[in-house]
Amino acid sequence: MNPLEGVVIALRSLVVNPLRSFLTLLGIIIGITAIIAVISVINGLNIYVADKLSNLGPGVFVVDRFGLISNREDMIRAIRRNKRLTMDDAEALAERSTLAEVVAVEVHAFVDVAARGETLKRVDVGGISAEILDIEPYDVEAGRIITPHEVERAAPVAFIGQDIAEKLFPRLDPVGKTLRVANREVMVIGLAQKRGSVFGFSRDNFVKIPITLHQKLFGSRNSVNISVKAADMARMEDTMDEARMILRVQHHLGFDEDDDFGMRSAEGLNALWENLTKIIFNVAIFVVGISLVVGGIVVMNIMLVSVIERRREIGLRKAVGARPRDIRLQFLIESVVLSSVGGAIGISAAYLLSWAIRTYTPLPAAFPLWAPVLAFGICGTIGVFFGLNPAAKAARLDPIEALRSEA
Amino acid sequence: MSPPAPKASPSPAAPEAPVILIEDLWRTYSMAAGLEVHALQGVSLTIERNEYVAIIGPSGSGKSTLMNLLGCLDTPTRGRYVLSGRTVSELDDDDLALIRNLEIGFVFQTFNLLPRTTALHNVELPLIYSRLPKDERRERARAALAAVDLEDRMHHKPNELSGGQRQRVAIARALVTRPSLLLADEPTGNLDTAVSAEIMALFDRLHAEGNTIVLITHERDIAAHADRVIALRDGRIESDVRQQHLRAATRP
Numbered sequence: 069m070n071p072l073e074g075v076v077i078a079l080r081s082l083v084v085n086p087l088r089s090f091l092t093l094l095g096i097i098i099g100i101t102a103i104i105a106v107i108s109v110i111n112g113l114n115i116y117v118a119d120k121l122s123n124l125g126p127g128v129f130v131v132d133r134f135g136l137i138s139n140r141e142d143m144i145r146a147i148r149r150n151k152r153l154t155m156d157d158a159e160a161l162a163e164r165s166t167l168a169e170v171v172a173v174e175v176h177a178f179v180d181v182a183a184r185g186e187t188l189k190r191v192d193v194g195g196i197s198a199e200i201l202d203i204e205p206y207d208v209e210a211g212r213i214i215t216p217h218e219v220e221r222a223a224p225v226a227f228i229g230q231d232i233a234e235k236l237f238p239r240l241d242p243v244g245k246t247l248r249v250a251n252r253e254v255m256v257i258g259l260a261q262k263r264g265s266v267f268g269f270s271r272d273n274f275v276k277i278p279i280t281l282h283q284k285l286f287g288s289r290n291s292v293n294i295s296v297k298a299a300d301m302a303r304m305e306d307t308m309d310e311a312r313m314i315l316r317v318q319h320h321l322g323f324d325e326d327d328d329f330g331m332r333s334a335e336g337l338n339a340l341w342e343n344l345t346k347i348i349f350n351v352a353i354f355v356v357g358i359s360l361v362v363g364g365i366v367v368m369n370i371m372l373v374s375v376i377e378r379r380r381e382i383g384l385r386k387a388v389g390a391r392p393r394d395i396r397l398q399f400l401i402e403s404v405v406l407s408s409v410g411g412a413i414g415i416s417a418a419y420l421l422s423w424a425i426r427t428y429t430p431l432p433a434a435f436p437l438w439a440p441v442l443a444f445g446i447c448g449t450i451g452v453f454f455g456l457n458p459a460a461k462a463a464r465l466d467p468i469e470a471l472r473s474e475a
Numbered sequence: 476m477s478p479p480a481p482k483a484s485p486s487p488a489a490p491e492a493p494v495i496l497i498e499d500l501w502r503t504y505s506m507a508a509g510l511e512v513h514a515l516q517g518v519s520l521t522i523e524r525n526e527y528v529a530i531i532g533p534s535g536s537g538k539s540t541l542m543n544l545l546g547c548l549d550t551p552t553r554g555r556y557v558l559s560g561r562t563v564s565e566l567d568d569d570d571l572a573l574i575r576n577l578e579i580g581f582v583f584q585t586f587n588l589l590p591r592t593t594a595l596h597n598v599e600l601p602l603i604y605s606r607l608p609k610d611e612r613r614e615r616a617r618a619a620l621a622a623v624d625l626e627d628r629m630h631h632k633p634n635e636l637s638g639g640q641r642q643r644v645a646i647a648r649a650l651v652t653r654p655s656l657l658l659a660d661e662p663t664g665n666l667d668t669a670v671s672a673e674i675m676a677l678f679d680r681l682h683a684e685g686n687t688i689v690l691i692t693h694e695r696d697i698a699a700h701a702d703r704v705i706a707l708r709d710g711r712i713e714s715d716v717r718q719q720h721l722r723a724a725t726r727p
Contacts, residue, residue: 384587389576389604391569
């Protein structure tokens with residue numbers, strides 16, 4: 069029999085009992101919806117994270133005390149052996165690196181910041197070198213950014229984020245006002261544009277001051293973060309290797325010793341993140357897989373019912389010349405069509421779902437084209453696999469008994 | 476996929492070969508506890524082309540078993556069955572399906588039309604398994620429906636047709652492959668007397684047009700349409716009477 073006619077027959081028998089067909093397909097619909105929804109959410113998360121989590125632009129990497137550490141043992145080891153990075157380290161890099169275009173320094177302290185009788189606890193106060201602006205641009209909402217001249221003379225000035233402004237200077241223009249940082253008065257010279265939050269963590273809760281001032285206030289014992297921008301983006305890896313060698317020499321590390329500092333780049337951060345989402349994805353796939361197996365079993369059941377209900381039809385088809393393999397093919401096609409229809413409904417539902425997520429949340433959820441293709445592939449496989457048994461049963465039916473059975 | 480045997484149609488090439496030749500046919504069913512039931516016990520029979528035969532007998536006489544064997548739906552336990560010159564008692568399932576498709580047209584008591592599909596599609600069904608191209612299928616199905624005067628009903632579904640019309644669709648389906656044998660199992664069993672007469676008149680006409688017809692029935696007046704009446708009892712042929720006069724006599 070022509071497979072296309074098989075598809076038509078299958079669709080016709082689906083339409084005859086829409087409620088039963090829908091209930092039969094529920095497992096597959098849910099499974100496929102879930103799998104594609106997970107793909108589009110993770111996809112959206114990846115885009116979101118690549119866009120927001122790392123302020124690091126392309127060709128930029130950061131050398132800091134710990135780098136990216138994703139497990140406890142490494143963290144404990146790193147705390148024990150990694151030395152603080154100093155301004156000397158940064159200067160060594162700036163002097164000796166041939167591939168770096170910019171070397172900038174930022175040092176963080178989490179201290180109380182006060183103004184107008186209001187105190188904010190543990191604010192991220194960053195001391196920055198002037199070069200940092202070549203690497204991590206701050207969009208200015210009002211006032212201006214810190215100048216190299218101010219860094220040089222440790223001027224008591226601050227460039228603040230939106231959260232600080234809202235909390236300390238509500239409904240006021242913060243530019244020109246004074247802040248108290250570690251009992252030292254500094255003047256607000258600029259306000260950054262709103263940067264928003266990532267996963268509920270505000271990225272507007274900062275105060276930037278000249279690094280020279282930072283060292284005066286908090287000493288030079290805080291480990292600095294050294295940001296390096298490669299002159300040639302294509303030679304990012306080489307630039308990182310060179311920086312690593314310079315620092316290893318600077319730290320007098322033997323050739324068999326591990327680095328006692330960390331390096332991270334946007335690429336590395338994204339890789340780490342994508343590793344994490346891969347784990348989420350695998351877990352989700354496992355759960356969805358169970359739903360699909362259950363869905364497949366339901367399809368098999370309904371196909372078995374269908375074989376029994378249509379014994380007379382099978383008997384008649386055999387009487388007029390259908391071979392066992394024709395009957396088997398007919399029921400396999402039906403099973404595949406059945407689960408593919410479930411897949412199509414699931415894909416549509418997932419499309420609506422990711423549209424809703426995209427529209428009503430900041431997550432740019434969307435699924436790539438391979439997702440529905442994969443979904444149809446899965447459905448086809450389910451249809452064949454769970455259709456084999458009912459189809460074989462139908463093919464084996466004795467035409468005499470099948471014709472004699474009550475319709 | 477192509478038929479291994481020459482295409483069957485009322486073939487003028489071998490008019491001397493009987494349509495049905497069975498020799499010492501046995502069919503034994505093994506029941507539980509080693510019990511054996513001999514439904515057919517050594518039946519021998521020859522039916523020539525364009526014969527009009529009724530097989531009658533009470534229930535349990537073996538006439539259903541014989542019909543299943545004649546229709547190649549079943550294989551004999553012992554004996555030989557040659558259909559249109561081909562020994563079918565030794566064929567496997569696939570070849571039997573092919574023989575059923577090419578050589579036999581079934582007409583059932585309960586019509587056995589596919590519900591929810593049109594008369595035309597029902598008639599086309601055997602040709603689908605003959606792997607004919609769609610256009611030719613359509614054409615032949617139309618012609619077969621025309622032969623039973625149902626051209627105007629071909630797009631109706633079975634539930635939109637009367638009992639007699641349904642049986643005529645079923646007869647068209649049996650004819651559409653131009654089989655060498657038309658095998659009808661109680662074809663009027665579900666029809667009232669008037670419609671039965673109409674269907675039997677159709678069989679008479681098909682016979683007159685050259686078809687070979689075997690009717691399985693337990694009704695004497697249906698059997699009376701045939702030229703030859705074979706009575707079965709306890710799995711054996713009890714009588715085999717040629718009675719050309721009978722049909723003429725029942726016709727006014």
